[in-house]
Amino acid sequence: MRVLVCCTGGLGEAVAILPTLEALTDGLDDPVITVLCAPRLAGFIATSIPGVRPVAITPEALGGLGRALRVPALVKQIGPVDVALVAPCQGRAVSALARRVSPKVVGFACGTAAEQRDLHVVLPYQEDRPVPDVLCDFARLLLEWPTMPLQRVAPLRQSLDPFAVDLFALEAGDDAGDWQEDGYDGASADSYGVIHSGAGSLLQRWGELSFHDLAGRLTALYGFPWRLVDEGDYDLVDLTALLAGAHGFVGCHSGPLQLAAAQGVPWVAVAGPTPAAWDPPWRDVPGEVLRRGLECQPCGRVGQALSPCLHDAVCLAALSVEDVVQSVTRVIPLPRQLAAQ
Structure with a gap:
């Protein structure tokens, strides 16, 4: 056919x-x-x-x-x-x-x-x-199979090496000794998390400064670096490799969120106007959506452009860095929690 x-x-x-x-x-x-x-x-x-x-x-x-x-x-x-x-x-x-x-x-x-x-x-x-x-x-x-279950497909994962790119090395000035010496149970010295602040619309974005604060908090909590990533800096092969090797992903609703979740990477989504239909549906992948559940949410529909917000984007403004940190720790155990298992 x-x-x-x-x-x-x-x-x-x-x-x-x-x-x-x-x-x-x-x-x-x-x-x-x-x-x-x-x-x-x-x-x-x-x-x-x-x-x-x-x-x-x-x-x-x-x-x-x-x-x-x-x-x-x-x-x-x-x-x-x-x-x-x-x-x-x-x-x-x-x-x-x-x-x-x-x-x-x-x-x-x-x-x-x-x-x-x-x-x-x-x-x-x-x-x-x-x-x-x-x-x-x-x-x-x-296929004339009305009850066919939805199966997760991990794109490209089998052919990629996330450590082929030197992006994952610690930047100058980071205290590499602390996190490498103390270690993180369940992760290697090459472990890292990915934070992506971009989204298809400005109305879907939580804010670059909030994500910068979040990166520092998570790096201190987990003992390995959490890096802010711009989707536009990579071709899709490198981006897929980057996400496939991550210990966790945090971001707004975006293509990289879907790509990370499809590859089995634990994730947290900071949700504003995006419909719940775009929440990653994979039950075998740990994840959580932070959504305030306001009466005006969602103000967007799948496949359509977002209308101007009449409420000063309160759905995102109401979410604090501490809210996101707590969500991440629920999805990805902290080192002391892993050590107690």
Whole structure:
């Protein structure tokens, strides 16, 4: 079966679609799977799910004055397929492209009315379900297995060495002797934690200064360094390696959070307006979401831009460094707790 999967969002969406791609690759007879994705994610997807063919696309490729030339080229590059699967809220241009290459376009009951008119099969969309589980409905439909469980896929992990990058060495001025001599039960002298302050929107960000304070607190508590990481400083291979080797991850809702959790790294998410559907769903991975549960949360919907906040981002401002520290210690035992086990 020839299948097109349209998933043109960011890193978080790419991680969320991996269980679906793996299920289709394993379950279909003679599958030929093409994934329409952002250029930065093409290699990531191809390496994570061998046999899948990515086709990179930018938002500009389907619009503007050159659309009349670019779209036919894309149609030719993709080729005819038996079925096209369109992830939620991809935009009308993507669903229209899917219709040009496939007699059967499957999508969800969300997005604009124009998008839904391009669909031949409309799946129900439940906003309270985890995004990876929602996307897995594609595989449940094609494999005729409505009760198929959601399986975690660890992207690229088997092929990466987190210590191939010298980022993890202590910076000049850190007291390496203290944490290496005292040690951390259950971790080596090369142990480190990752803190990521970025997010897709400014409204989702807790604040750089708060994360700096947090890094110092956690380094003192755990006896190994917790490093602030900027996603933009790494290609996805190095970022995946960095997260795979971490003893823990703390950050806002973002692609790196999804990537860390998918690789089994214990995590803590500082949640503001992001819907709970984007909380990592993996029960076998320790994790916790810090969410105040205010009446205005969440103010965002999956796949849609956030509206301006009318409450001065109180959902994030109400979370203190101490709140996050306590959450981390609940997820990742402190050295003295490990020593007592």
